[in-house]
Amino acid sequence: MAVSRAVKAIRGKLGAVVIFAAFLSQPALSEETIIESHGYSFFGNLSYPADYEHFDYVNPDAPKGGEIALALSGTFDSMNPYARLGRASALSTVMYESLLGQIQAGSGSLPSDHYDEYYGLLAERIEYPEDKAWVIFHMRPEAEFSNGTPVTAHDVAFSHNLLLDQGLKSYADAVRARIPKVEVIDDHTVKFYFTEDISRRSLIDQVGTVPIWSQDWYEETGARLDEPRMEVSPGSGPYVLDEVNPPRRVTFKRNPDYWGWDLPINQGRHNFDRIRLEYFADSTGAFEAFTAGEVTFRTENDPKQWASFYEFPAIDEGWVKREELPDGFPPNMSGIVFNLGSEPLQDRRVRQAVALGFNFEWTNKSLLYGLFDQQGSFSEGTPLEATGLPEGEELEFLKSLGDVVPEEVLTTEPWTPHESDPDRLVSRRNLRAAMKLLDAAGWPVGSDGIRRNDEGEVLRLDFLFSANDSASARATAENFVSNLEKMGIDARFESVDAAQYTKRERDRDYDLIFDGYPALLGTGTGLAQRFGSEAAEYSLFNPAGLASPMVDRIIEESLMTESEAEEHVAIRALDRALRYEFFVLPDGYAPNHWVAYWDIYDHPDKMPPYALGALDFWWYDTENAAALKAAGAPLR
Template sequence: MALTARSTLAAALVAGLAALPARADEGATVTRHGISAFGALKYPEGFAHFDYVNPDAPKGGTMSFRGTGASRTFDSLNPFILAGEPAQGLERIYDTLMVRAHDEPDAVYGLLAESVTYPPDRSWVVYRLRAGARFADGDPVEAEDVVFTLETLQAQGAPAYRIRLKDVAGVTALSPSEVRVEFAEGAATRDLIADVGQVPILPAHYYDTVAFDRSTLTPPLGSGPYVVQEVDAGRSITYCRNPDYWAAELPVNVGKNNFDCYRYEYFADNTGAFEAFKTGAYLFHEEFTSALWATNYGFPAIERGWILREVIGDDRPSGAQGFWMNLRRPQFADPRVREAIAMMFNFEWSNRTLFYGLYQRTDSFWENSGMQAEGLPQGDELALLEEFRDALPDSVFTAPAVTPRVLSPERNLDRRALREAGALLDAAGWTTDDRGLRRNAAGETLRVEFVSDSPAFERIVLPYIENLTRLGVDAVQTQVDAAQMQQRQEEFDYDVTIARFVLPLSPSIELRTLFGSESAEAPGSNNLAGIADPVVDALIERVLAAPDRATLETRVRALDRVLRAKHLWVPNWYKGSHWIAYWDVFGKPAEKPPYDRGTDYWWWDQAKYEALQAEGALR
């Protein structure tokens, strides 16, 4: 079969990948209690607990949050398929083979699995299950459950699971307590043992009589520390401790799972949720809106000290939030069009006028980290990019990594930006007609529809639309309800959508779901921009194959630089911290883990609760 130009380029790029080592001899193996992508583990075999927990934390009470999700409600307790909107917190009812340590960037330790055995090239792994591992109905967790889980998620799971497990070539139960996972020949295997190890394990016997591929409100069966206690469909869900939980005393669980119950309360809008929080309807609130953080926290419960307000740091990348342009749309085919549209968003004016100066501008997908591309490419990063020079724009090599223009904070419309953006559209063939509208040679108008389900974004989008209108773009905002928003994102039915992704400290397989060609047309995937580029695919595979952290960071910087040069989004803003408020009824460790918000290690303080009750603060 003849190769197209695109497939020829893809084949050449794949052929240029660094050669992977030959698959290791079966006898050259190591058995360990955990695994890290690079180097040694912090915690030795037989460790007592993670350093960031209080091993003597008391048990009791209820932690309650506002429920979140694309639809601000839920209609399913099946989080593994695309159908339905799953309830928040379902991960609490499932155990995984391994769990992450939040004071190491990429280490995992055994939970269901007491050990992993693997060769130096990590081309396969044997997970050895712990004796005594049980599902909530008392049945043992066995190798056949792992086989069922991985094979079922590969075949019927949501796109994120199918892509995550694409390099699993085979799963075999060697015995009731040992399962071997083979990885595909030529796969980048550095992270696969940990990635597979963090997949929730499902009970095969449960699905003998329950359809896996159907959404349901019937509480499912897991092996985790909590079970579904109460469901008020679309309004709230409560998980309570399984008193017979098999792994309560394991080192990875010491100081964790301290609350008797977790409850998630759902609200139709932000205003209703915040008013409910002020009355104690739920106890922990994270704020995501700068105007509210700056102006709405002077109510009596704050003034009396009943509710505490904190800013807590976060050492992870600060999140890729922006207006994502749908490159599947023909009006966005030319990168000059995308650059012009991005240029008209005035962050400096928005930050001063709307955000109380609380944010900084995002320019990188790995903002606030060592993986952020800066300046001109140099050294190893330049050498890597040189391999793809013929398929990249010259600007990748001759200009600093793309950074949004700094515009005037004095007025929303920056006339210099207006002129530069206009010149870009003229060059791309979108010229103005006698009414000032941009049209192409076919007479089609340059239309851009922003789709959102968040009223809070209207104050940000409308000034942006005003600027685009002055440029001659037929820009509109469409406000939809949460269910419509979910459906439109799953079907890629938008010109521009708003989203935020928090990328991990050690980028891995999630890159394929965000930026890889295989996810570009997969309904429900997180590839919102529809990127399908063989250079990006090849760089992703290089990241997955990085042999050490220094190389990983170099390769991510190259990927970041190439993605930014595509002008596929309008980057928004970041703050590098969490804004939280909570009723003063909790205890918490002296230090939070550097790579997590840390609330899973808080506990209930009965004395504080009774003191607030005595003051009439909480019922």
């Protein structure tokens, strides 16, 4: 029986078992190739074999113990991050695991030295046909929740359906259309079926990374996933909730009875005995808590503070370390997001004019100490970044999409940020260009200096800002709004508290906001939630409300690609299309991780590219901690 080249590659790279099952049909004999593996990657290129002992970048002998304390600005009133109402605490999902292992959302990938690979956690092995029409997860029978009850396939099916019934509508709609059925085969075997005649991209990893909750707990308590609450269901993860003291503190403790300590996927990870989160009214209070030793680890995102605020006694004593660690991910496309539901901003010329009010060069030099780099692409600095005119396979791909692709996309280079005068806030050349665009868009300046349309409506734009954001972010926004006012726009800077900000953000009650979108590293069904038209009106993951037939088609075609080379062509075209639609104005990014910490922690000498990993694979240095305390360091 012939073995396909793809199957040979899978067998060689993954150590996967390929089982050929022949099924007798009438009148002919058919066969189906079933792949069985310890992990999953769409193209079958797992880096770690079935008998791996630990990930290469971790310290498998990292000591367990100690505490890490982080500061957050704002407040919280819930431990349920899935409710639309309320403001959930950070790390509210840290107690829960999934069939395939993953790092905390937004913190990087697992493993952190390779992208888009998944390895079994609650599942010890998976099997699926070559066409990925379904997947079966074989679960580890020893897995249990923190209350001692077993984690079963019934809990997996329950969790999947709970997200569909009570989770976010944008998520539920997308998943129902692609995953019509989940079947419990036995207590430790669960099967998911996928819709026919659609792309199977991201479906196995989608169901494999759903957090698993206890069905018994939900049924006994009557709790709902869509309501804010402080009570948490038992999780199966290495940490359990220790203390909740709203609105000030949340503490998690390492579970010594955690069922999975001996798994290869967990070696050298989850090393702290306690993770403590301290909440403060604003970023100033959070920073002062760090200087005083109440908080022990800090990821800095304010260039001004990184450049000039780290001058305090603990620095002078050598008790606090500062490091710039490499960040291998392209930056997220973050900055000033335009609400495309705002009537004036539906005109691309207005958005272009508003963008000209942002002076990156002056902002970087005057407010950010020159530490930020400017960004133009959703795939900045990677081979997926669109450059120049489309040509070759990318041009052929775009032409194949027909009329949904404007001629301008084919004949012009992708959008790039404008240049401004670094020595003055108001760049006169850009101001003149912006005013011409606004005139052409039907918003001329009246005798009072205010722009109005033919109906006499004032061109008003509200910039929503969170009061607990950094001083540098506030200054950036206020100066930007000042430039908009010079154009004749009735621009208003609205700084509101954390609770109001969360509600207005969810209701999309703003014209302009600091927000963003993830970097483009590959395709997946999640792109539709982020950039697609279907959920554009209500998706919390699409703050601009982007709805573009061109973007929709490119996403659809990207999901049907059959090789990495084809996928790269599609993503490059998507980067070009998103930049053409112009719905976010990037405000720059830090090229590295900026971290400061009391010298009681350690990390691998060679850091992996795709995660900072402070809560994942760093560890507590008992000797250093004792020495600092003996020297008088104000540590707990």
